Amino acid sequence: MDLLQLVRVANFLGVNARPPRTHPNAAKIGILGASQVSTYAVIWPSRHLETANIAAVAARTEGRARMFAQQHGIPCSYGSYKELLADPNVDAVYIGLPNGLHGQWARRALESGKHVLCEKPFCTNAAEARELQSLALKNGLICREAFHYREHPLATRLREITLGPPCRNPEAPTVPQWMAPPAVAGGAGGLLGQLESIDVQVLIPKWVFGDANIRFLEELAGGAMMDAGTYAVSIMRLLTGSEPCVESASASMRPGSKVVDGAMRARLSWDTGIAGTLHASLQHDGWLPVTQVQVEGERGSLMCKGFIVPFFGHSLRVTTKQADGVGFAAATTAAMSSAAVSGSLSKRGEKRGVRGEQLQWTERVFGEKQQTSYYHQLERFTTDLQLLEGRRTDRDIGSVNAACAFDAYDSVANMATLDACFEAAGLPLRIPTAEWQQHQQQQQQQQRRQRQPQQQY
Ligand SMILES: NC(=O)C1=CN([C@@H]2O[C@H](COP(=O)(O)OP(=O)(O)OC[C@H]3O[C@@H](n4cnc5c(N)ncnc54)[C@H](OP(=O)(O)O)[C@@H]3O)[C@@H](O)[C@H]2O)C=CC1
Numbered sequence: 001m002d003l004l005q006l007v008r009v010a011n012f013l014g015v016n017a018r019p020p021r022t023h024p025n026a027a028k029i030g031i032l033g034a035s036q037v038s039t040y041a042v043i044w045p046s047r048h049l050e051t052a053n054i055a056a057v058a059a060r061t062e063g064r065a066r067m068f069a070q071q072h073g074i075p076c077s078y079g080s081y082k083e084l085l086a087d088p089n090v091d092a093v094y095i096g097l098p099n100g101l102h103g104q105w106a107r108r109a110l111e112s113g114k115h116v117l118c119e120k121p122f123c124t125n126a127a128e129a130r131e132l133q134s135l136a137l138k139n140g141l142i143c144r145e146a147f148h149y150r151e152h153p154l155a156t157r158l159r160e161i162t163l164g165p166p167c168r169n170p171e172a173p174t175v176p177q178w179m180a181p182p183a184v185a186g187g188a189g190g191l192l193g194q195l196e197s198i199d200v201q202v203l204i205p206k207w208v209f210g211d212a213n214i215r216f217l218e219e220l221a222g223g224a225m226m227d228a229g230t231y232a233v234s235i236m237r238l239l240t241g242s243e244p245c246v247e248s249a250s251a252s253m254r255p256g257s258k259v260v261d262g263a264m265r266a267r268l269s270w271d272t273g274i275a276g277t278l279h280a281s282l283q284h285d286g287w288l289p290v291t292q293v294q295v296e297g298e299r300g301s302l303m304c305k306g307f308i309v310p311f312f313g314h315s316l317r318v319t320t321k322q323a324d325g326v327g328f329a330a331a332t333t334a335a336m337s338s339a340a341v342s343g344s345l346s347k348r349g350e351k352r353g354v355r356g357e358q359l360q361w362t363e364r365v366f367g368e369k370q371q372t373s374y375y376h377q378l379e380r381f382t383t384d385l386q387l388l389e390g391r392r393t394d395r396d397i398g399s400v401n402a403a404c405a406f407d408a409y410d411s412v413a414n415m416a417t418l419d420a421c422f423e424a425a426g427l428p429l430r431i432p433t434a435e436w437q438q439h440q441q442q443q444q445q446q447q448r449r450q451r452q453p454q455q456q457y
């Protein structure tokens with residue numbers, strides 16, 4: 001571990017977080033739920049940003065909200081989510097609630113005129129995602145899934161290796177590079193040449209979450225695919241630049257459940273000929289999480305470990321099959337051009353040596369500020385909000401509109417692939433908590449009716 005690594009861990013833990021300050025024109029964020037994730041995903045990163053103020057928090061009870069607000073120096077607290085949505089001092093909400101509640105509170109926030117940054121998975125299924133996104137577009141609001149990993153410069157670099165340099169859109173010059181379409185369509189423009197396979201593992205050790213955790217509850221749209229699996233699907237789509245078909249899937253179920261998966265495996269395919277496998281688990285036997293992606297192409301391969309929280313440390317190994325024009329020279333040229341474009345890559349391109357006809361090297365990619373993926377996520381969300389609200393004009397508004405259109409497309413497509421995995425595994429699609437509760441009540445009423453003695457005439 002080097003000194004910079006300590007800085008990165010400190011950034012994550014909020015150890016070096018400054019005390020909360022208010023900045024004029026900053027996006028005022030309200031947090032729905034006094035959740036664990038909200039501390040490291042928004043509260044601590046906001047202390048490093050002049051674009052974000054945490055204005056309020058709401059919890060299901062007033063006492064819990066007040067305590068959380070005191071603990072984190074948040075000026076305002078509410079004993080219900082509804083009250084926070086009615087606060088005119090709040091521009092946007094961060095939703096770190098259980099999965100089954102994401103969609104319902106995102107919808108209410110959008111109806112109240114608030115922008116939304118919503119934790120993954122975006123909601124329960126593709127149909128609900130479509131509703132949310134059309135509402136966001138109609139109301140001119142941001143409704144973004146909090147896939148923090150792809151806001152880190154590592155994701156940009158991975159996509160550059162698999163798909164080549166992004167096509168610069170003069171209409172929207174500040175769209176993040178991971179979002180821009182590749183210059184060469186079909187996955188043939190990157191260092192690896194035509195892509196052949198992609199294999200992703202997101203495995204969370206079983207000791208991390210107890211049986212009662214929200215991640216295992218059917219009524220809250222739980223399960224491994226909804227949790228770890230969302231990342232796997234997302235990075236597969238990101239690095240191939242296109243949508244997969246789910247060929248087959250199998251799940252191992254949580255004890256006693258016919259709905260909640262503890263782990264899922266799936267085989268996918270792309271019409272460009274790529275084959276993929278994913279393995280998502282919340283019951284991994286190992287002690288440490290595994291979050292890795294391996295991509296093979298006709299001209300080389302990459303293996304990246306630690307892609308979800310790269311600021312804790314990650315490894316990226318690239319191998320090209322021949323020491324030719326697509327070898328090290330081309331790789332480093334691409335790296336340098338990308339660094340110049342984004343201005344955010346501080347270290348990369350450590351050549352490890354030539355092995356026969358192969359070139360292999362490792363890289364590590366961190367932002368200049370050694371910040372977390374959550375920081376990069378909050379920075380872009382709040383900057384986009386300021387641009388959209390006309391509080392700053394230093395960037396092209398076209399980029400925000402393009403980003404919002406991409407959000408719309410991306411979350412719906414991600415949820416559609418999750419739905420397809422459930423279907424292939426023979427499991428029901430996840431449903432919103434309110435719908436689940438309604439369904440349960442109906443069933444109970446029906447059972448009660450059946451138990452009542454038949455009336456005698
Ligand atoms: N991007 C990332 O890195 C991460 C994302 N996540 C995502 O964030 C979400 C929350 O996860 P996490 O912070 O670990 O969860 P927590 O259990 O810490 O927080 C859940 C929050 O939801 C509120 N809540 C509302 N209704 C319910 C209910 N019926 N049962 C339980 N809680 C309820 C809780 O209460 P109250 O309102 O009273 O405060 C609580 O604040 C999940 O969707 C998860 O996938 C989680 C971890 C990391």
Ligand SMILES: O=C1OC[C@@H](O)[C@H](O)[C@H]1O
Nearest residue numbers: 120204208215227228308
């Ligand atoms: O988003 C997440 O990232 C890390 C995992 O441990 C966790 O299950 C998940 O919610």
